Amino acid sequence: MIATDPAPALVIEPMRPDDLDAVDEIERHSFKTPWAASVFAEELTREWARVDVARDDGRVVAFADYWLVKDEIHILAIATHPDRRRRGVGRALLDHVIALGRGGDYTLVTLEVRASNRPAIALYEAAGFARVGVRPRYYAEDDEDALVMTLTLR
Numbered sequence: 718m719i720a721t722d723p724a725p726a727l728v729i730e731p732m733r734p735d736d737l738d739a740v741d742e743i744e745r746h747s748f749k750t751p752w753a754a755s756v757f758a759e760e761l762t763r764e765w766a767r768v769d770v771a772r773d774d775g776r777v778v779a780f781a782d783y784w785l786v787k788d789e790i791h792i793l794a795i796a797t798h799p800d801r802r803r804r805g806v807g808r809a810l811l812d813h814v815i816a817l818g819r820g821g822d823y824t825l826v827t828l829e830v831r832a833s834n835r836p837a838i839a840l841y842e843a844a845g846f847a848r849v850g851v852r853p854r855y856y857a858e859d860d861e862d863a864l865v866m867t868l869t870l871r
């Protein structure tokens with residue numbers, strides 16, 4: 718009988734400095750106006766900031782950048798590498814952030830998302846987020862509105 722390796726499991730853990738290139742590549746393939754890699758390097762130094770990565774068989778395939786502000790978790794970005802989308806990775810990362818919130822003293826998860834970003838809005842709504850407001854022309858580079866979405870944890 719030929720032994721086969723088990724399916725590689727997704728591991729979610731804090732980003733390390735040597736993940737910077739992989740996170741930067743995902744960022745550049747995911748956003749209209751990508752943040753510079755230095756932004757993520759700075760995030761690693763901020764006490765209130767967290768960047769978690771999802772590894773599939775060792776490779777960084779997605780990340781979530783969020784801030785812990787008093788009783789609120791504010792998600793700045795979640796992105797999955799284009800060649801790994803629609804396989805549950807983004808949802809796994811989002812569920813990880815929500816579980817952290819439920820396990821701590823957090824009451825709310827908040828985020829802003831481009832009004833035209835249907836995949837992301839679908840992801841957030843599937844996880845229970847509600848649309849609670851609009852920030853008109855929030856994205857200065859093209860004047861697009863942001864939807865404000867929240868998930869109440871308790």
Ligand SMILES: CC(C)(COP(=O)(O)OP(=O)(O)OC[C@H]1O[C@@H](n2cnc3c(N)ncnc32)[C@H](O)[C@@H]1OP(=O)(O)O)[C@@H](O)C(=O)NCCC(=O)NCCS
Pocket residue numbers: 747748793794795796797798801802803804805806807808809830834835836837839840841843
């Ligand atoms: C939004 C994003 C993170 C989703 O990541 P993903 O790993 O593909 O998401 P998942 O496979 O876990 O999808 C979970 C659910 O989200 C929704 N969803 C995700 N992509 C979708 C799409 N293209 N169209 C419609 N619904 C979508 C679905 O409900 C999906 O569940 P399903 O596959 O069972 O139907 C990804 O598309 C991405 O990186 N986009 C660019 C960056 C971005 O816009 N980030 C969000 C703003 S911060």
